[in-house]
Amino acid sequence: MRRVFLLLPILLLLMASCELYYEQPVQTGKVRIVSIGITYENEPDGNDNLSNLPGTVFDAKELSSAFSQQAVQAGWDSADVEITLLLQEGDVYSAATVNADGYASRENLNSTLETIKETATDNDLTIITYSGHGIEETGELLMAHTKTSGPVDISEDSPIVVTPEWLHARISPIKGKKLLILDSCYSGVFIPESPSSSSWVYDNGIDDWYGKYFSDEEYQIPSFVVFTASADSNSYEQQFETHKHGVFSSALLEALGWNHTTVTIAGGVPPAARNGLLSVDSLYQYIKKHQAYPVRWSIFTMDKPIQHPMVTGGAMDMLLFSY
Template structure:
């Protein structure tokens, strides 16, 4: 009888757990961080919207470059805190800032163009092993309703034409399919973090999750999670700032950040004054483990804008982060 009670207690404990963890990370291999930040301050002329003359410009996003720089630093410092040597951490920054659109600027390898993103990820494809962790962050515009990302233009004159299809080499649009074709061949664990409007569109279907922001209904979601299919451990997880709505920026004393990125930096223990992480495990870690799910839960609880509407939050915008991966979590660092 005691044995039966013990087994029942263990079963109840397991059922009470809210997620299934990925295998514990081994502090070996290489951590690669690719951070993209685009302010859209260098338009040579007004943006061309042939079908909508009221949308004549890309709005400036002053916090995006700060997002990219500080997130890459915070993630690198957390990797070192978790046991990686600095020589085994590679950081690539793809940035567009200030108003310059000279040929030297737009052709620089560190410029946030679609071509540079493609070449960066192709290089990573050829060098990764199954022990590696690749984290890609993007802070910039997402197209309203459709969610595609907008990279920096490479024009030295003329107007930016957003009507060009993604298949056009001159297009600055990044679709989920285009980006995933570059990320999925990368060996090891991959985490994509997007701070942009309507970025929930990038949350993919997987053997352990089902994206239903636009095309799927609650019945599909319910059927997925209560089917007889086995969950698969994810090697690619997407964490986004918003589901099917705008994302926003917030102002600090001397710089701005995305609301989502601000909460993510806080989750990583980042100090905006010292530009260092705090001592010990980050605030979002649980039992000395930092996972994508623990970051997500911290962001939802601590971001300055509410994740859902209520009568107490009618004066604030709503911004609901999303995550893929389903019941299977991905561990990043242990301390």
């Protein structure tokens, strides 16, 4: 009973703080979008240990296009919007393929982030999307392999495994705002603890959560936000018209106003925007309400798997675009 009463002020605090936005975007910098899509179709010598994910490349291509078009619609010059695609599609695993610049290897991801770090300014916005496998239970990301023979290694020390520590260490130093979007299984492990929020995946004690919100630490405006398709469970793909998308990515595209027929965004303010503002929180709320799979079990959804998205906690939201 004591914990029920303790939850009441927390709920009031959350309701009062849900409209605390990041500062208005200064639309004079650059928008950089790095989108990763991996189908895992090219494992060498028949070592088919990883299930194919045909929707991931469609996720990467369409999300990068939707975000870039929204940036232009929000006022950025198209010359200041840069897209980098890191893809693995098809069944070719020759040396020329796995060493190509646009191949979705961990090495290429590292060099891409390093280049952005060297050139980014405080006015820039960097959006990174990943659609691919997350290791069961532990959630590490699996980049495309770079072997031309033999089995694919997914052990802890594998050169294709991306841990939260590895990725955060390369994104955090980038100047400006950074948004990492992961459509993969168990991706909630990438949600970091913030000065005003505990991660429910790493530490889900209610006493810790209560103590964090009522500690003496000040709220901090986030410069790095992580947005994931699931907490500590699987993520899924669904058929959409002529191709597949991740359930999360499909809802995110809808939130951005994406039209699959015209391959463009709709005119005007996107569906997820609130009062002419598109923020991470408004995207999060839209996806929870509109995604094809429920976010929790109920007697009406027992026949469907659940998929609960997560986002970096705290009272401060990150504003992406204003219209």
